Amino acid sequence: MLDSDPTGNGAAHPAKGGDAETILEVTNIEVIYNHVILVLKGVSLTVPKGAIVALLGGNGAGKTTTLKAISNLLHSDRGEVTKGAIRYLGADVTELDPATLVQRGVIQVMEGRHCFEHLTVEDNLLTGAHTRSDGRGAIEADLDMVYTYFPRLKERRKSQAGYTSGGEQQMCAIGRALMSRPQTILLDEPSMGLAPQLVEQIFEIVKSVNENEGVTFLLAEQNTNVALRYAHYGYILESGRVVMDGPAAALRENPDVKEFYLGLSEEGRKSYRDVRSYRRRKRWLS
């Protein structure tokens, strides 16, 4: 893809790490819910092929909205992209319906897992292959692939998904997305409500899927610590804007990130009041 910013609005456009091919490019999008609530105020980001890119930020920063804008699931939440463009492999995908996008290789794993609770785990996985037309054999083979990544799911394959644990449901949701043979997975809050050990396990699997299957990940996460350890590149969102971005290693060392998102600071712990006033003076952008 082009290295220059097509809109000429360079404010929040990232410098790209390395010269890998760009798979997904979001340029200056604005999202409005219910015709009145402005949630994203010009978000731009670039995802290189084969990378794990993290979207970080607190509640209401716009992480989920960004992912849904890309996968086009905003519609059923009464939201719409009013400005900007989303390009996947060079083609404009802003108006495509989710099914077409899944066929093109982009699939979202939603926040809160959203398994089909009355279907068995295996049926859940098979719904992931709904858009595929390459035959039963290929789908069976992928089912085996998913079971090698998630041996736990193989044990539970005949149980109704609603009766499995939170971790198993998260695995089921990721496995279901894998069944569509995606190039890119948009992963929303994989750590939500899971024990630290399980979070680590899920991220390990994300990493190995990324390395072995070459799947690109764009993941939204509140757990900055874990996300920055596994991602290659990170974007930090605050109230609907990208306020900072950079390679994950650099973000990890950044003093502001350390203080606001990792809870570390040079001078040891501060009182909450100091932090608040400090933060007000030192908003990064906007």
Next chain:
Amino acid sequence: MELLRNIFVTPFVDMVAAPDFLMQVVWEGLVSGVLYALIALGFVLIFRSSRIFNFAQGIMVVFAALTLVGLHEMGIPAWIAVAGTLGVMFALAWTVERVVLRPLVGQPDIILFMATIGITLFLIGFGETIFGGENKQMITAELGIPTGDFVLEPFGGLLILQHIDVTAVVVAGLLVVGLVAFLNYTRMGRAVRALGDDHQAALSVGISLQTIWVLVWFIAGVIALVTGIAWGSRAGVSFALEIIAYKALPVLMLGGLESITGAIVGGLLIGVLEKLFEIYWGAPLLGGNTESWFAFVLALTVLLFRPQGLFGEKIIERV
């Protein structure tokens, strides 16, 4: 004493005394039960895939039957008229999805329910304008449905099975088996079940709501046509046919709104029990005509003890 005796003893004595008559009553009950079950299945299918309680199911039965008879009256051969009616039901499903469901996506359930009442009123008016409101004869003979009867003689008595009824039971049974197989073993069927659980997730894996909704409403249309033919050949085709759909309501309460097994068992149970009650208790003790309310009382009683119905899906909730 006399009353207790009439409630608890006499009916059973009568049953044992004339087993052939008992079998006749059970058979009649089964035949209407199969049709109740079929209609209930139409409700269940639409409810599972869109959480819409489809009030229009009843009028779809009338509309399908009227279209079939109407097309035949225009001089179209019976079987081509059936194909034409299927086409009309497909067009109806497509239109409902386009005009009613799609613009209302994401609205509260009650609004969609109101919309199906709107569809009902529209179909009543539309059907009456095109085909007229008078009672019509179902084209039973033209469709090649046999009209004779089997006469069996169990226990030295007499059991008459009308060919129409046997055909209805067989066709309805096949339709039910086909539907269950479709839902459980095909890609589209799995998508229908998935959609019932979680719209957003279904969208996210690339299941198209529009396609599934058209499909499900079309299946409901096919069910309506089969029921319309079966019921129409016993009672004639008129707007009064709609009440058979209201009989499906207690079936749904009894069986649960999501359960296919529930719809089938509930339908058969209500069909048989209301006939038995009418013949052995209703007619002698209450002056008859209990069939119009018995099913509702039975369903209410079940609801008192099992709010999700006998077979409703347990609401899975994790804390």
